[in-house]
Amino acid sequence: MNDPEQFGGSGANPFVLRNGLVLSMDPRVGDFETADVLVQDGRIQAVGPQLTSDAPSLDCAGRIILPGFVNSHHHMFQTALRGYWADALSDDYFSQSRQGDKAFFHVYTPEDIYWGQYAGALEQISSGTTTVVDTSQCTETPEHTDAAADALIASGLRCVYAYSPRAHGSRAHPSYAYPADVDRLRDTYFSSDDQLVTLALGSPVDEQNWRLARERDLTMFSHVNDEATGLQLEKLSGLGLTGPWNTYIHCTGLAESTWRTIARTGGHVSLSNLVEQTLCTGLPGMQPALDHGIQPSFSTDAVSLGPTDLFTQMRAAYALQRSRRQERAIAGEPVHSDPLTTRDILRMATIEGARAAHLDHRVGSLTPGKQADILVLNALALNAAPVNHAAGAVVMLMDTSNVETVIIGGRVVKHAGRLVRVNVPAVVKALQRSVDGILSRSAAPRVLFTSCRA
Ligand SMILES: [Zn+2]
CATH class of the missing domain: 3.20.20.140 (Metal-dependent hydrolases)
Known part of the structure; x- marks a missing residue:
């Protein structure tokens, strides 16, 4: 069930992330215990509680929504x-x-x-x-x-x-x-x-x-x-x-x-x-x-x-x-x-990274008008629930296993914990072929049970 078509998350179509705990990382937008994020034309259109929109929605109850x-x-x-x-x-x-x-x-x-x-x-x-x-x-x-x-x-x-x-x-x-x-x-x-x-x-x-x-x-x-x-x-x-x-x-x-x-x-x-x-x-x-x-x-x-x-x-x-x-x-x-x-x-x-990448006018916070680069983290998992401190949960408790949905430029690229339309085993196979070739051409040793240190 990781097809984002179910809520229109595949391009320019609008969709709403509903009922998540929102850390916008923009002090002018603020944080919300429960709020929605409206995405349209690849951008964040609005952030706030109970947004009025009839666009398809993804229920984010029990999730933390923040910028990628x-x-x-x-x-x-x-x-x-x-x-x-x-x-x-x-x-x-x-x-x-x-x-x-x-x-x-x-x-x-x-x-x-x-x-x-x-x-x-x-x-x-x-x-x-x-x-x-x-x-x-x-x-x-x-x-x-x-x-x-x-x-x-x-x-x-x-x-x-x-x-x-x-x-x-x-x-x-x-x-x-x-x-x-x-x-x-x-x-x-x-x-x-x-x-x-x-x-x-x-x-x-x-x-x-x-x-x-x-x-x-x-x-x-x-x-x-x-x-x-x-x-x-x-x-x-x-x-x-x-x-x-x-x-x-x-x-x-x-x-x-x-x-x-x-x-x-x-x-x-x-x-x-x-x-x-x-x-x-x-x-x-x-x-x-x-x-x-x-x-x-x-x-x-x-x-x-x-x-x-x-x-x-x-x-x-x-x-x-x-x-x-x-x-x-x-x-x-x-x-x-x-x-x-x-x-x-x-x-x-998030936002300081965007500044260092010289892209803070486009990404780094959930600010209306910015590109919709959004992260939805599962806070109902055993390593995160119950959430008593939102930033603390993300920084001190969570890991990649909590990354449930990822949106870049309004396009859902990871959903229900899986990359969308990516053949992971084929990519892993190509990587193995690549490292075998690199090692054989370099004449460097494998270090599976040893150390690269001389
Ligand atoms: Zn480097």
């Missing part, structure tokens, strides 16, 4: 390598993934890219994430890049495709075309900003690429993983190249002056709290961001390293901020912010 999560940095092409680097430290990951002609990222075919991106996008939808920034990499040839774009468009996910350089460490293919190929990509795939998948540029902190992004009015996503990279960022800021169009990923180990530069120029921050801790790349920038008045967004990084659902990220961030803050207070160090609440965390997973 936003994942502000992911590398979906790596999906076939799921969990390979679960034991890795930063050096293991960077050397095994890219050092040498046979390193993983250099033996990917366009078909591997397609299935990685496609399966990764479906996984995001299934876990309640409706918008993802795909800082793609593995752009070895234009065919690789096209495969990534094709897969994202086919998936139904809202995505910012941040066209990024290949991972260095081997000789580039003669047809490698970053960043010049960005114009062809825009003309071929991303001519409108109204579509579900839109274009941005990904780049390290690099003057030439950052100028190119400014010239083309593209937003910029950059990994900033250490102090030296942060200082380089400050230099580019001196050239007028930093602003609200920048999103900085990880922000580990940054100098105070770099944090001040990011805050002063209105930059956005994307923190992968779990992976930053497990890879030991440095303490996540959660507390420094807050200390500088920056509201961070959450991201998962690649599924080769860890889980890519936002429930995990929310809990990792919540635990980290509270424990670190307390540690500081006990040590008598200055503490500039309060312990976060679960509502703060939920805000970072």
Whole structure:
């Protein structure tokens, strides 16, 4: 019974989500213990109790309705390598993934890219994430890049495709075309900003690429993983190249002056709290961001390293901020912010994510006029009922098993707990074929019962 046709949820037809507990994440709209959400023409038309509409409806009693999560940095092409680097430290990951002609990222075919991106996008939808920034990499040839774009468009996910350089460490293919190929990509795939998948540029902190992004009015996503990279960022800021169009990923180990530069120029921050801790790349920038008045967004990084659902990220961030803050207070160090609440965390997973993706005018809250990107969570499940605290239930108690219905741009893409019109076993089969090929071409060992660590 997962056919959304039953309540008209397959496109432009209006429908109403009835009788749910609504967390709009927009203070002007507010929260409701019981309310309805009217969707029409792909947008949210109204939010409130007992809306008058004769459109077909989906009964959401016992459900929590909220905006879809936003994942502000992911590398979906790596999906076939799921969990390979679960034991890795930063050096293991960077050397095994890219050092040498046979390193993983250099033996990917366009078909591997397609299935990685496609399966990764479906996984995001299934876990309640409706918008993802795909800082793609593995752009070895234009065919690789096209495969990534094709897969994202086919998936139904809202995505910012941040066209990024290949991972260095081997000789580039003669047809490698970053960043010049960005114009062809825009003309071929991303001519409108109204579509579900839109274009941005990904780049390290690099003057030439950052100028190119400014010239083309593209937003910029950059990994900033250490102090030296942060200082380089400050230099580019001196050239007028930093602003609200920048999103900085990880922000580990940054100098105070770099944090001040990011805050002063209105930059956005994307923190992968779990992976930053497990890879030991440095303490996540959660507390420094807050200390500088920056509201961070959450991201998962690649599924080769860890889980890519936002429930995990929310809990990792919540635990980290509270424990670190307390540690500081006990040590008598200055503490500039309060312990976060679960509502703060939920805000970072939704509207702050939308800001970091530069899409907050379109998504991130249940605001009439915005795109209908909506998440319906089952609160009658044993891990959630009874709901005594709505934000707490989502952030501390729920997981992907509670994701019942997902709507993107007014189209129901998951319903009754299952993706709509997706052949999951066929996708899993394609992923297995892909990883078998990648492993055989890379000559890397399987790590089923061992560790990737040397
Ligand atoms: Zn990354």
